[in-house]
Amino acid sequence: MKIVVVGGTGLIGSKLVAKLREQGHEAVAAAPTTGVDTLTGEGLAEALAGARVVIDVSNSPSFERAAVLKFFETSTGNLLRAEAEAGVRHHVALSIVGTERMPENGYFAAKIAQQRLIEKSGIPFSLVHSTQFFEFARGIADEAVADGEVHMAPVLFQPIAGDDVAEAVGRTAVGPPLNGRIEIAGPERFRMDEFFRQALAAWGDPREVVTDPHARYFGSELSERSLVPGDDAVLGRTRYQDWVRT
Template identity: 80%
Template sequence: MKIVVVGGTGLIGSKLVTKLGEHGHEAVAASPNTGVDTLTGEGLEEVLTGAQVVIDVSNSPSFEPAAVLEFFETSTGNLLAAEAAAGVGHHVALSVVGTERMPENGYFRAKIAQEQLIEKSGRPFSLVHATQFFEFVRGIADEATDDDKVRIAPVRFQPIAGDDVARAVGRVAVGSPLNGRVEVAGPEQFRMDEFFREALAGWNDPREVVTDPHALYFGSTPGERTLVPGDGATLGEIRYSDWPGRNATGK
């Protein structure tokens, strides 16, 4: 099966290309690095020729609200149009758990717009909502830092390893279109402030983690269950305590 992975040279995309290839599929990485630009449409017709499935794990280069909205609307619109012309039978998109619960967040709002375009396109589709990746934990701590204090809300948090995300997306991609969504999350749920207190200790990071009910999460205040999935979510296999990158040094 030919599967085109848009964003295929990034964190999740590169893992997907490898895993799909190991299972005998023709997995093709599509990104500006490989001559495919979903914002301009460059290379789309060529890369989609003969493809049965497209997986979109691309991300905006800017998280500024207007820029990220423009990216997902333009990129997704171009991609869906090219897929229709090529006869692609399954569009899979990676999204975020909690988008609908924090619409005031510019990034989440852009992901909602992306999902709505897909749902209204008439194309067979599957949406995979994932919780935050282990690989981004350090970035979350840095974003939450104010004067050497890491301000974190005492809400539920259920991060997942990038390898588990790739496995889950790959399984969905080779199955029948859901024409709906599935949620994926890590195998353990934590209180977010306590998780980061332990994570920073594991990095020998001297910053103090401060429990702050009003702390922002990339510009918005999460509720108790904003960042965790509902019942029936697919759970990953890798625990944070077993994840090889948990004690990586540097930022």
């Protein structure tokens, strides 16, 4: 089966392409570096010819509110139109657990806009909402720095390994369209402040982690369950301590 992975050269996309090819699928990595640009439409028709499934794991180069919204609206709109013309039967998009809980977050608002376009497109679809990736933990810590200290809220946190994300997205893509969403998360649930206290110690990072109920997560103040999925989430297999040792 031909499956086009938009954002196929990135962190999750490259893992997806490799896993799908191992399963015998014709997986095409679509990205500007491979001649496919969803913002301009360049190369889309050629890449999607004969494709049965499209997986969108692309990301905006800018997280500024207006820029990220323009990226997802333009990219997704162009992609869905090209899919309709090519007769694609299943559109799969990777999103984030908790997007609707923090609409003041510009990136999350853009992902909501993307989701609405997909839902209204008429193309059968599946949305995979994931928690934060292990690979982004250092970036999350750096974003939370104030006066040399890492400020973290004492809320629930359930990150997941990128390999487990790719496995879940790939499994969803080769199955029947959900015309809805699933949530995926890591197998362990932590307190966010405690997770980063232990993580920084393991990294040999001397910065102090301060427990701060009002600490902001990329501009948003968190409630207890802002970042974690519901009880029916599909859980990955990789524990953080095992991942960090590899």
